[in-house]
Amino acid sequence: MTAHLFNCSACGAPLIPKGSRSIISCPYCRASVVVPEELRPVSEAAAWSLLLFDGFTSNDHNWLVGSLPSNYFSKLNQSIAEGRYRWEAHVSLPSSITTSWLRGYPVSDFHLVVNCKHIRGSHAGSSCGLIFRIRDNHNYYWFRVTDNKFFAISVVQESEWLTLVDWTRTETIKPNGVNQLEVIAYQTHFSFLINGQLVSEVEADHFSQGFVGVAIEGYTSGEDIMFDFMDISLRAP
Numbered sequence: 754m755t756a757h758l759f760n761c762s763a764c765g766a767p768l769i770p771k772g773s774r775s776i777i778s779c780p781y782c783r784a785s786v787v788v789p790e791e792l793r794p795v796s797e798a799a800a801w802s803l804l805l806f807d808g809f810t811s812n813d814h815n816w817l818v819g820s821l822p823s824n825y826f827s828k829l830n831q832s833i834a835e836g837r838y839r840w841e842a843h844v845s846l847p848s849s850i851t852t853s854w855l856r857g858y859p860v861s862d863f864h865l866v867v868n869c870k871h872i873r874g875s876h877a878g879s880s881c882g883l884i885f886r887i888r889d890n891h892n893y894y895w896f897r898v899t900d901n902k903f904f905a906i907s908v909v910q911e912s913e914w915l916t917l918v919d920w921t922r923t924e925t926i927k928p929n930g931v932n933q934l935e936v937i938a939y940q941t942h943f944s945f946l947i948n949g950q951l952v953s954e955v956e957a958d959h960f961s962q963g964f965v966g967v968a969i970e971g972y973t974s975g976e977d978i979m980f981d982f983m984d985i986s987l988r989a990p
Contacts, residue, residue, distance in 0.1 A: 761786050776954060798864035798937045801988040805858060808984045809838045817853040825849035826971065838982040839872075844879070844971030850895070854887050854966025855987070861962040864988040865936045869967070874978035876901035876928060879971045881980045883934055886963035893963065896936055896945055897970060902926040904952060906945060908959050918945075918953050925950045931983060 758767045763784035768777065770788045779786050807814050812833045821829045828843035829851060842851070869881045882897030882904075891912040898904045904926070906918040925947040926932055935946040941958045944951060965987055969980050 759789055798939075798988060801862075801864055801990050803986065803988050804860070805855065805987045806984065807986075809833050809836055809982065814855055814857070816855075821851075823851070826851060828977075836983060838967070839979065840881075840969050840982075841873075841979045842969065842971060842977070844974055844976050844978060847972055847974050848970070850968055850970040852884055852887075852890070852893075852966055852968040854884060854964045856964055858987060859962055859964055860987070860989045861938070862940065862990050863936075863938050863965065865938075865965050865985070866933060866987075867967060867985045868931050868933050868983040870931045870981045870983065871900040871929070872979035872981055874971075874976050875973065877903075878973040878976050879969060879978040879980075880905075881969045881982070882967070883936055883965070884968045885936055885938065885965045886960040887966060888960055888963050892960060894943075894957070894960070895968065896934060897968070898926050898932060898934065898947065900926070900928050902928065904945075904947060906943075906953060906955060908957060910959050917955050917957060921953070923947060923950075923952050925952060 758769060761768055761779040764782040766779060766781040776785055776787055812818055818831045818833055825846050826842045827845045830841045832839050865883055865885055867883055877899055880897035880899045884893045884895050887893040893909055895907045902922050903920045904923060905920045908915050908917055933948050937944040941956050943955045945953045967982050971978055
């Protein structure tokens with residue numbers, strides 16, 4: 754992959770694109786500079802090896818299934834059938850999350866993609882998405898979307914929540930439709946895409962490696978919610 758020089762729009766200094774980043778910091782004037790689209794290198798992730806594709810026709814990868822109620826969800830049923838990983842839940846406590854991850858694939862750099870759909874519940878009352886660099890139930894990153902066109906990104910470290918990107922509205926989300934979420938991780942840099950469009954980039958160094966998976970979150974006590982995950986794929990160098 755050949756890098757091409759371009760000039761900083763603020764100070765005119767020559768710059769080189771970095772990885773798949775669309776915005777870089779000028780080392781001379783410290784301005785945030787948008788890399789011209791025609792000079793952005795093809796993402797290295799496109800050449801990474803496919804470690805896994807799961808279309809949820811069976812449970813060959815040992816996802817959590819069955820009835821798993823808790824103090825947070827008085828009802829939680831997860832099932833895999835006919836190309837769907839379906840989660841049905843009744844929210845007991847507001848801002849409750851439940852997760853499931855692939856334990857056989859610890860990765861550092863990766864490209865993770867999931868297609869998911871909100872089936873039941875208010876548009877703003879719950880979310881679904883990807884968790885990654887998971888160390889355990891108390892340490893992971895969390896990228897999610899709601900059906901009213903908002904997304905957010907957080908890190909959970911020793912059960913303490915830190916917001917990396919606060920709730921942000923984006924027209925890339927399709928209400929009542931299937932939405933594709935992507936995370937590309939390269940060292941401490943993360944790119945987040947929704948339906949093929951870049952919505953955020955984050956620098957974070959809380960965890961250097963971990964597992965990947967999916968999750969849902971309920972915000973309204975007493976609400977019944979349902980989500981389908983259609984498929985998930987994972988690439989890594």
